[in-house]
Amino acid sequence: MESGIHKTPLLSVRNLRLSLRRRHMPDLPLVSIDELDLARGEILALVGETGSGKSLAAASLVRLFPAKQICVNSGTIQFDGRDVLALNKEELAVLRGQEIAMIFQDPMSALNPVFRVGTLAGEVLRTHFKLTLEEIRERTRKAFHAAGLRGIDGIERRYPHQLSGGQRQRLCIAMALACEPRLLIADEPTTALDVTIQIQIIELLATLCRERDLGILFITHNLHIINGFADRVAVMRNGTIVEQGLTSEVFTRPQHEYTKMLLKAGFIQNEPGKDTPLSWSMSLSEQSRPLNAENILNVKQAPKQKTASALEPLIEIAHLSFSYPSAKTALEDINLVVHEEECLALVGESGSGKTTLGRLLMRLELPSAGRLRVAGYDVASLGVNDLDGYYRTIQMVFQDSAWAMDPLMTVEHIIEEPLMRMKILTADDRQVLVHAMLQHLGIGLEHAQKYPRELSGGQRQRAGIARALVQRPRILILDEPTSALDVQVQAQILKLLAELRTEYRLTLIIITHDLGVVRSMCDTVAVLRRGRVIETGPTKEIFANPAHDYTRSLLSAASR
DSSP: OOOOOOSSOSEEEEEEEEEEOOTTSOOEEEEEEEEEEEOTTOEEEEEOOTTSSHHHHHHHTTTOSOTTTEEEEEEEEEETTEEGGGOOHHHHHHIIIIIEEEEOSOHHHHSOTTSOHHHHHHHHHHHHOOOOHHHHHHHHHHHHHHTTOTTOTTGGGOOGGGSOHHHHHHHHHHHHHTTOOSEEEEESTTTTSOHHHHHHHHHHHHHHHHHHTOEEEEEESOHHHHTTTOSEEEEEETTEEEEEEEHHHHHHSOOSHHHHHHHHHHSOOOOTTSOOSSOOSSOHHHHHGGGTHHHHHTOOOOOOOOOTGGGSEEEEEEEEEEEOTTSOEEEEEEEEEEETTOEEEEEOSTTSSHHHHHHHHTTSSOOSEEEEEETTEEGGGOOGGGHHHHHTTEEEEOSOTTTTSOTTSOHHHHHHHHHHTTOOSOHHHHHHHHHHHHHHTTOOGGGTTOOGGGSOHHHHHHHHHHHHHTTOOSEEEEESTTTTSOHHHHHHHHHHHHHHHHHTTOEEEEEOSOHHHHHHHOSEEEEEETTEEEEEEEHHHHHHSOOSHHHHHHHHHHHO
């Protein structure tokens, strides 16, 4: 792709320093950018690990940070010759959305849950333009079509919670594109999307960049995506850009050791059963033994022999169907069997029914028809008094980590809450288990007293995994467990899950669009499309010889 760099940058940042104000203590440095330029018709990728400061740096370009807590110590932000830091409130309102649009990482947090989708999209246009109702509807339809939301019946009348994670992400993209801005800041815009839609969104952004002379700042931890897509790349670590240049040059001749580490972690492919790229400093048992976490809950057992009874299904799904009250069928005639200690992947495009099936297993929804048995429980007939025992057997890590946590509770309290319902552990025992989980997931005890809003997206995701694991369930459902994590933390989480599966004989159901995760972790694969299982079988066989055209298209998209 041609860089399309003009003599005068559309966006220019010089010597920008941001810090956090602290009472009775020196300010804490957050972001330090010496030089960063973005031209019209150029795609600049900002990459780095979770917590490196990418999102804060991007938000500062339109002054989307709390001025009472974060201060600008020095520097300038020039957009099309104007000093963004000097704009008044009215000028900022025009700049945000009309000239610079932003796609946020967590779509559910960016969407008002009390308004319908059509109203949300129309409000963006009403705020910035004087248009008739019909003009708003027409531009909304075009934006929906451009973002891949076409062909979904009645989507304008749905609420955000009635959309899949991928559909919500595409809605945010459509709202950002509606005003036809000159600069688009995309914060992890493909995180929640399946591989086929990822390609569509990447191709859409590349086309918009060329046709509209649009500048794009693309924030991501996925190095696979930006290779061949971004003109230039800037690598951020601890709030500082440590390296930047043409993507081809940075990828082939990285100068900084941190860049070399990211590239090494991001481009190693794994076969089923092989370790993930990064080493794990100590095993799970070595980490937990000093804290005696296993003795407290008394759940670790000696390895058992594979007997006939052990091969009996742990989960049986027969002719399962589910329809929403609107009569929309989400799942139809699902038949699956999962054995103990098996790892099953549920894959398919956004809206295919993957998450709905997970919610049925968790008894958050009741089936419309069919049979669902989990570890001897008839899930549909469970009473209120049975749920505590059932949820010690099965737990779920939800895709939207921010919305799965009480914002008024600390991380330690969030992880401890399931243990408090057991009524058999002392407060000291609970604290030992919670601290063990924090260490296992790499969150760090210094984050125990923080609130979810004070964590990065990846840290929140790890806290959600810790909360699900703290009771040592037999079955763990993970809905896009690594979608918000950078490549290094992805490797650590996958390594940790593999160790947990072995040492605690976990059965895993992984809902994902990341076929790299499937290849690394899963024994079997079930491919869903439009609420039906169209293909299932061992991972190696599905990857080597897919039987269905749709499966072949998914694998082809992933290879691209």
